[in-house]
Amino acid sequence: DVKVTQSSRYLVKRTGEKVFLECVQDMDHENMFWYRQDPGLGLRLIYFSYDVKMKEKGDIPEGYSVSREKKERFSLILESASTNQTSMYLCASRAGSQPQHFGDGTRLSIL
Amino acid sequence: QKEVEQNSGPLSVPEGAIASLNCTYSDRVSQSFFWYRQYSGKSPELIMSIYSNGDKEDGRFTAQLNKASQYVSLLIRDSQPSDSATYLCAVSKGYNTDKLIFGTGTRLQVFP
Numbered sequence: 286d287v288k289v290t291q292s293s294r295y296l297v298k299r300t301g302e303k304v305f306l307e308c309v310q311d312m313d314h315e316n317m318f319w320y321r322q323d324p325g326l327g328l329r330l331i332y333f334s335y336d337v338k339m340k341e342k343g344d345i346p347e348g349y350s351v352s353r354e355k356k357e358r359f360s361l362i363l364e365s366a367s368t369n370q371t372s373m374y375l376c377a378s379r380a381g382s383q384p385q386h387f388g389d390g391t392r393l394s395i396l
Numbered sequence: 397q398k399e400v401e402q403n404s405g406p407l408s409v410p411e412g413a414i415a416s417l418n419c420t421y422s423d424r425v426s427q428s429f430f431w432y433r434q435y436s437g438k439s440p441e442l443i444m445s446i447y448s449n450g451d452k453e454d455g456r457f458t459a460q461l462n463k464a465s466q467y468v469s470l471l472i473r474d475s476q477p478s479d480s481a482t483y484l485c486a487v488s489k490g491y492n493t494d495k496l497i498f499g500t501g502t503r504l505q506v507f508p
Binding site for chain 2: 316325326327328329330333335341343375382384385386387388389390
């Protein structure tokens with residue numbers, strides 16, 4: 286079974302903080318993705334990576350950056366957290382053209 | 397027009413009935429189509445994938461794809477209360493199979 290692990294289920298941070306969300310997969314997948322999910326808006330792609338040190342912007346990259354130094358780990362960084370970044374964040378990975386599999390999600394609250 | 401549209405529901409069906417969930421998409425060249433199930437407070441879980449026109453069956457689930465009409469559907473036979481969840485339709489963006497566009501989901505309620 287595919288295992289995608291997100292470091293925190295719940296996280297509370299303050300406005301202006303730099304926030305790191307970590308995601309690890311154990312299946313040697315090339316592709317990894319970060320989404321946010323908001324009521325009425327569905328899942329929206331923030332960034333994805335198709336190889337180590339490679340990244341591509343998704344549909345809503347503003348205010349976020351990513352890092353992929355090792356194949357198994359994909360980090361999402363909120364450079365200066367704002368209240369409108371309060372959301373559920375979901376990491377996914379996949380091998381080649383296979384379907385994406387999701388981690389458990391991180392519910393992030395910015396106060 | 398949204399790129400991927402689903403009726404938000406709730407769709408209420410009695411236990412044992414067939415639940416029919418529909419999804420339309422706007423990009424004619426989309427290649428890959430997926431159905432995910434999401435329980436409240438949980439992450440999406442892949443139910444079905446379909447890539448060519450027609451039906452694909454897996455247990456109680458059948459995915460149907462009609463590229464000419466740009467819709468994909470999911471049928472759940474012998475619905476169970478445990479099927480109560482939000483079902484997300486996801487469609488690849490054009491020829492780029494890396495990117496998925498998700499619908500906002502249809503909430504299904506199966507009552508005993």
